[in-house]
Amino acid sequence: MxxxxxxxxxxxxxxxxxxxxxxxxxxxxxxxxxxxxxxxxxxxxxxxxxxxxxxxxxxxxxxxxxxxxxxxxxxxxxxxxxxxxxxxxxxxxxxxxxxxxxxxxxxxxxxxxxxxxxxxxxxxxxxxxxxxxxxGGQELGFDPVDHASLRSLRIETGGLDGAVVRGIGASTLPALERLDLWLGVENYGGTTTVADLAPFLSGERFPALRHLALHNSELQDEIAVACASAPVVARLETLDLSMGTLGDAGAEALLAGQPLTHLRRLDLSHHYISEALQERITAELAGAGVEVDLDDDGAREDADGDEDFRYVAVAE
Known part of the structure; x- marks a missing residue:
């Protein structure tokens, strides 16, 4: 916060x-x-x-x-x-x-x-x-809208209701270039699933999208796996999977998936990725000119290798 x-x-x-x-x-x-x-x-x-x-x-x-x-x-x-x-x-x-x-x-x-x-x-x-x-996500509603001018949409929550995400996904936003969703955790109302993110990952509904942030999530590994093969990634300039519980499973999926060397920036900060995988990400992406943020904000030390102690950056 x-x-x-x-x-x-x-x-x-x-x-x-x-x-x-x-x-x-x-x-x-x-x-x-x-x-x-x-x-x-x-x-x-x-x-x-x-x-x-x-x-x-x-x-x-x-x-x-x-x-x-x-x-x-x-x-x-x-x-x-x-x-x-x-x-x-x-x-x-x-x-x-x-x-x-x-x-x-x-x-x-x-x-x-x-x-x-x-x-x-x-x-x-x-x-x-x-x-x-x-x-703020409590009682937040987002009915589908048609809006020709909106270029940037940012929703910051400690827990984002899946209905809000589905409402955004069903909207017609042809000019949208930047989408930033803080998905949060179930304990604070976060009910968004990876399936709810399909309209953003498919690359079809939002043709102008260039900067995608799906972060602050306790499902960060699952989101990374979905992004590894998501059609929209090929045209992105920035992919932001930061602030969540991203670990080796998600990082390995990103490395094994579609090429990411076209990105200007990949933000994985506040993560739980092992040092060995961090070195691979740096070698393969930073070495190709991608700006990669692997600052763990002290989260890895706090968890001490135990997945049960992983936490998102912003919840309460």
Whole structure:
């Protein structure tokens, strides 16, 4: 779970509107990603009222990126007032191209405690949106959508419901270049199976996909085995299987599968791969010019060779 709020989004520095005092000294509306939040505990005003304050101070027609921080009682209530406020302002937010929902640190609300909501209405309300991110998987919904502009989709959870993954997989997203799914663990609501990932691995439904991250999973070996023969991998620039419980079984499958030397980057960080296999991966891929990340973040030492002690990078 991030210990700091986003400092950059959609290529723009974030600006903490809710921490600002008054409208004087605010940056130009199109020069930053605006972060709007209220206290997650004992908020004095609800999020939609803070957004009203923002709308009075900033020209909404020029806003390019919004970062939604904490809303009232996020540990037990979803962001329905956020969705209503944003969709209600769709006719003024005509330049909005990027939206992140739930930028909270663990001090504000642990990732697996964040209550979310059905997010498809946000995508439908903003057909020009190019980047969309969500943090928190509890009560998260993602009905299938048709969206011609979305280029980047990021879902961060400690446990991702398979229904959400299937909803994304059934969506029509012809421009999608980057997909980042934190799959998490069963104890925190992670019900995604490898079969649910088939629409992304087949290479058919998402023709523009170039960067694929299927990570933070306790099924990381099984996902690696599936990727070893997945048609989509041949056209990827980046494959990210980091943050999970990847071990020798998954690493051996990757080495024995289709060539990976065309990749610009292979991220296997936070892993449980033996030193011998790490040397093989480095020799075969890094030696061919692939940037390979094999930093284990201390996870291998923590597990001490026992699979029962493997853990994902972000759960609670």
């Amino acid at each position: 991030p210990s700091d709020s986003l400092t950059e989004f959609h290529g723009l520095p974030t600006f903490d509107f809710s921490g600002a005092r008054g409208a004087q000294g605010l940056p130009p509306a199109d020069s930053v990603a605006w972060r709007i939040w209220v206290e997650s505990y004992d908020a004095e005003i609800p999020w939609d009222k803070e957004f009203d304050r923002f709308a009075e101070a900033v020209d909404l027609t020029r806003v390019r990126a919004l970062v939604v921080g904490a809303w009232s009682d996020a540990y037990e209530s979803g962001p329905d007032e956020v969705v209503e406020a944003l969709t209600g302002a769709r006719d003024r937010l005509t330049s909005l191209r990027a939206l992140f929902l739930g930028d909270m640190t663990f001090e504000e609300c642990e990732i697996s405690w964040i209550n979310q909501t059905q997010v498809a209405p946000l995508l439908r309300a903003f057909p020009a949106l190019e980047e969309f991110g969500v943090r």
